[in-house]
Amino acid sequence: MSKSKFIQEFKDFAIKGNALDMAVGVIIGGAFGKIVTSIVNDVIMPPIGWLIGGINFKDLKYDMPVNPLNEGGEPVSIAYGSFLQTCFDFFIVAFCVFLMVRGLMKLSRKKKEEAPAKPAEPSAEVKLLTEIRDALKQKQEK
Numbered sequence: 001m002s003k004s005k006f007i008q009e010f011k012d013f014a015i016k017g018n019a020l021d022m023a024v025g026v027i028i029g030g031a032f033g034k035i036v037t038s039i040v041n042d043v044i045m046p047p048i049g050w051l052i053g054g055i056n057f058k059d060l061k062y063d064m065p066v067n068p069l070n071e072g073g074e075p076v077s078i079a080y081g082s083f084l085q086t087c088f089d090f091f092i093v094a095f096c097v098f099l100m101v102r103g104l105m106k107l108s109r110k111k112k113e114e115a116p117a118k119p120a121e122p123s124a125e126v127k128l129l130t131e132i133r134d135a136l137k138q139k140q141e142k
Contacts, residue, residue: 033093040088057081 013019041058049055060081067073122130
């Protein structure tokens, strides 16, 4: 495969609408993920922590005992509070994606319903013009 053919194939792929739509979706999705993370960390979790006794979810962790085989090693922690916040992030993003897909499906159903199932009957003027055209063709053939 020549280099110019490879480059041309890449250009064809990159310029197609699907590739551009996907790239835009990934960029917007990344930005949306940051917004959801901020909402969870800064808006949702503080009131939940306040309701259950002023607990900061980021600080929730389980400290495991020091490994007896490595006496001088650092203790290991399981940060389940951070995991809970990530789960909230996921559920909010999944719910928003569900709502968006549901809305798009409704729009696509409406478009299918609006599309005419069969072609419309030609008007009387169109029928008359067709007859005139056919008559003129017959005269020219004689």
